[in-house]
Amino acid sequence: MRVAFVGKGGSGKTTLSSLFARYAATRARVVAIDADINQHLALVLGAEQPRPLGGMLTEIKDHLRGDNPRIPSASVMVKTTPPGRGSRLLTLDDPFFPSVEVQGLRLMATGPFGEDDLGVACYHSKVGAVELYLNHLVDGPGEYVVVDMTAGADSFASGMFTKFDVTFLVVEPTRQGVSVYRQYQEYAAEFDVAIAVVGNKVQTADDRAFLRDQVGPDLLTCLDHSPAVRAMEQGRAFTLDDLEPGNLAGLQTLLDRVDAAEKDWAKFGRQAHEFHLRNARAWADRATGCDLADQIDPGFIFGSVALESEMRAAAGRP
Numbered sequence: 357m358r359v360a361f362v363g364k365g366g367s368g369k370t371t372l373s374s375l376f377a378r379y380a381a382t383r384a385r386v387v388a389i390d391a392d393i394n395q396h397l398a399l400v401l402g403a404e405q406p407r408p409l410g411g412m413l414t415e416i417k418d419h420l421r422g423d424n425p426r427i428p429s430a431s432v433m434v435k436t437t438p439p440g441r442g443s444r445l446l447t448l449d450d451p452f453f454p455s456v457e458v459q460g461l462r463l464m465a466t467g468p469f470g471e472d473d474l475g476v477a478c479y480h481s482k483v484g485a486v487e488l489y490l491n492h493l494v495d496g497p498g499e500y501v502v503v504d505m506t507a508g509a510d511s512f513a514s515g516m517f518t519k520f521d522v523t524f525l526v527v528e529p530t531r532q533g534v535s536v537y538r539q540y541q542e543y544a545a546e547f548d549v550a551i552a553v554v555g556n557k558v559q560t561a562d563d564r565a566f567l568r569d570q571v572g573p574d575l576l577t578c579l580d581h582s583p584a585v586r587a588m589e590q591g592r593a594f595t596l597d598d599l600e601p602g603n604l605a606g607l608q609t610l611l612d613r614v615d616a617a618e619k620d621w622a623k624f625g626r627q628a629h630e631f632h633l634r635n636a637r638a639w640a641d642r643a644t645g646c647d648l649a650d651q652i653d654p655g656f657i658f659g660s661v662a663l664e665s666e667m668r669a670a671a672g673r674p
């Protein structure tokens with residue numbers, strides 16, 4: 357299952373991504389990905405920064421296109437290019453993507469948006485590496501991918517937000533927090549994306565009532581303002597056992613929500629194709645000089661069927 361944390365700047369996306377990923381990792385296999393412009397997830401998890409995926413786009417494209425005849429070179433592969441027959445599909449433990457092991461999980465990162473990037477690359481091309489990864493990943497039961505997304509509506513500016521089984525929208529109990537929720541609700545409805553709201557930094561019964569009143573049934577649960585998280589921020593040692601019982605219960609509610617979601621590979625494939633066509637028409641056809649609609653393989657079936665046949669083909673390769 358793939359899970360994204362989105363929300364307003366400072367609402368707690370990185371904090372909740374890290375806590376949720378650590379919590380899920382006590383029960384299952386977890387890959388956490390920092391896809392924010394400001395890379396903080398490694399710091400919060402106490403890890404070294406992994407090698408940035410954003411700096412190895414061409415290698416990633418060459419790896420993923422495999423021997424898909426519709427993608428003859430990395431230069432015609434764009435972030436939305438979907439897998440087809442011959443593409444290399446990924447499992448959660450794929451060794452090609454650089455990661456670091458920390459807190460029982462694998463951490464990957466797009467890498468920071470540096471000074472050098474100004475004018476030559478945009479944030480979306482960097483997170484394109486994550487989009488390609490998610491497009492080619494076939495995650496199975498008992499596996500979780502947790503992505504810390506960039507702040508605000510920017511996370512809706514690419515096709516990334518259609519790559520998740522559940523999107524957690526982190527909302528503080530303020531009017532501004534709620535207005536971001538309403539904006540996201542509209543985008544999500546337009547693209548048939550499942551959103552669950554997680555209240556965060558809740559301090560009082562009034563905070564809780566405010567969120568319940570403003571968000572209604574989309575409000576899944578609330579996490580309280582946590583002295584344990586604050587202590588962690590101040591550099592003190594932290595384990596999940598230090599977390600307040602109410603906040604631990606909140607993490608379990610998130611996990612239950614993810615486990616209750618139904619994997620819908622057909623929808624995933626449909627949306628991957630739809631966003632690829634949009635992207636092709638908007639700029640990518642012009643940029644590559646090709647009709648990128650040809651990269652869509654109508655005979656390719658997303659999900660475990662494709663993975664199994666790819667594995668059979670790989671076993672037959674010299």
Ligand SMILES: Nc1ncnc2c1ncn2[C@@H]1O[C@H](COP(=O)(O)OP(=O)(O)OP(=O)(O)O)[C@@H](O)[C@H]1O
Nearest residue numbers: 365366367368369370371507557580581582585589
């Ligand atoms: N439940 C919580 N209890 C206490 N402090 C919290 C909680 N959630 C987040 N914080 C604190 O709020 C601040 C912002 O959190 P965080 O960095 O996770 O937000 P973010 O949404 O990832 O921000 P950005 O948009 O900058 O990436 C941090 O100092 C963090 O420790």
Ligand SMILES: [Mg+2]
Nearest residue numbers: 369370392396
């Ligand atoms: Mg953050």
